[in-house]
Amino acid sequence: VVAVRADMDALPVTEETDLSFKSTVKTTYLNKEVGVMHACGHDIHTSVQLGVASVLASMKRSLPGTVKFIFQPAEEGPPPGEEGGADLMLKEGVFANLKPSAIFGLHTHPGLAVGELGLTIGPAMAAVDHFIITIKGKQSHGAYPHKSVDPIIMATEAVDAFQTIRSRSLSPLEPSVVTVGIIRGGERFNIIPEQVHLEGTVRTYNPEVQDMVEHRMNKILEGITLAYGGSFELDYDRGTPATINNPELAKQMIPTMERVVGKNNLKFLDPVMGGEDFAFFANEVPGMYYRLGVLKPGTTSGWVHTPTFRADDSCLEVGIRAMSNLV
Ligand SMILES: [Zn+2]
Ligand SMILES: [Zn+2]
Structure with a gap:
């Protein structure tokens, strides 16, 4: 059994891009009127995962094992006073039947171009x-x-x-x-x-x-x-523990990643002090969390969590190919 995890939540940020489909949704968050934007690219993660599910479903007969698709809410944290995210899914038994032998997750990275993947072996996020x-x-x-x-x-x-x-x-x-x-x-x-x-x-x-x-x-x-x-x-x-990419698993996956995007397009990234609640899953079973380049060459994007963050759709294909091959 191998698991893949996509987080699904958005952020209270008002989108400032010129995309025809930009978010115009408003809501109330902590008693304030706010915009709602996929400023961390979790919509990309969810789309990639649906793509992976359809690719793998189409070749189901030739798959030697089972793939578990985890769609996770509240990665950015639940509202004050509530529980949520990876921690709560584990408490509610997401691994209870069918415990995976490995779990994979990916995250958009506006510092990498579409067609590039990023990987950190060992400690990756704080x-x-x-x-x-x-x-x-x-x-x-x-x-x-x-x-x-x-x-x-x-x-x-x-x-x-x-x-x-x-x-x-x-x-x-x-x-x-x-x-x-x-x-x-x-x-x-x-x-x-x-x-x-x-x-x-x-x-x-x-x-x-x-x-x-x-x-x-x-x-x-x-x-x-x-x-x-x-x-x-x-x-x-x-809160969230450090995200440690299982070194054996990560090293084992390098040839696959290089095959998907080409040797020069797999970037080895330094650890960062940002956090990620994928860590809760990776503390239970060997985990690997990697980065998907989302910057379309010739355009610009703000960093994640900012109003000008822009993940180009063309990264979806790369994400689907990478994750399907890894699984
Ligand atoms: Zn985020
Ligand atoms: Zn995120």
């Missing part, structure tokens, strides 16, 4: 953690700072100090990212607020490094809030 911090102080008039415990000062020092986790607590050769993406506090220019909200992401490849980052964040927050007389809450949530 583990994705999400942290939420509340730093609490004491509110005061902005002109009477001595009556406050200022959470903005504590928050800025914490953001600064977090940068030393990467630069001073971890080996320079250890891949890691600590990013504060949200810092929010205060209602008015002349009020020192009671609290500040920080939120961000940590990307790593090694569970021990994850422990270390969480530990250092706690220590830094403890130290700073103790020094200024405030307090804090840290909610550190471990």
Whole structure:
């Protein structure tokens, strides 16, 4: 049994391409009116997989095994407070009967031309953690700072100090990212607020490094809030694990990929700090996740998750041929 997985979800992004079939759908996401766009190319993944299913179905009699097609929702993450994605499919028993001996997945890549494939052997994409911090102080008039415990000062020092986790607590050769993406506090220019909200992401490849980052964040927050007389809450949530392409499987598949696109069109890519919930499947059975070039030569495309991302349809044939041959 071999499994192939395609993710199907779109993103709250308003499409800004000149395609005649561009998305004009609007919806409400987290109480905001947003556009809906396949800005990560998951429509391509789904189309490729349907193509593979029809190719393989047409030669069913000559296939020596079974192919399991997994169409997965919510790769980008379920709405806050809900479960979803690969994790939930596994909990619901997607591998329970007919456990595959290998699983394949592909993803669009706007940095590769149509006709090119990309592969990373071994560690390919990082583990994705999400942290939420509340730093609490004491509110005061902005002109009477001595009556406050200022959470903005504590928050800025914490953001600064977090940068030393990467630069001073971890080996320079250890891949890691600590990013504060949200810092929010205060209602008015002349009020020192009671609290500040920080939120961000940590990307790593090694569970021990994850422990270390969480530990250092706690220590830094403890130290700073103790020094200024405030307090804090840290909610550190471990999300998708790192995506590791099974080295034996990946090496075994190289000749097939080279046969489909030609030796020069198979690109070996460095690991990245982006994440992918295919990792949950690849932690259960040997997995291989590779990249499909989607840039039509002579045109441009924004990166994935941007309004100008554009995956040219001509990549579908390459994707179908590659995946059918791999399976
Ligand atoms: Zn995405
Ligand atoms: Zn994606």
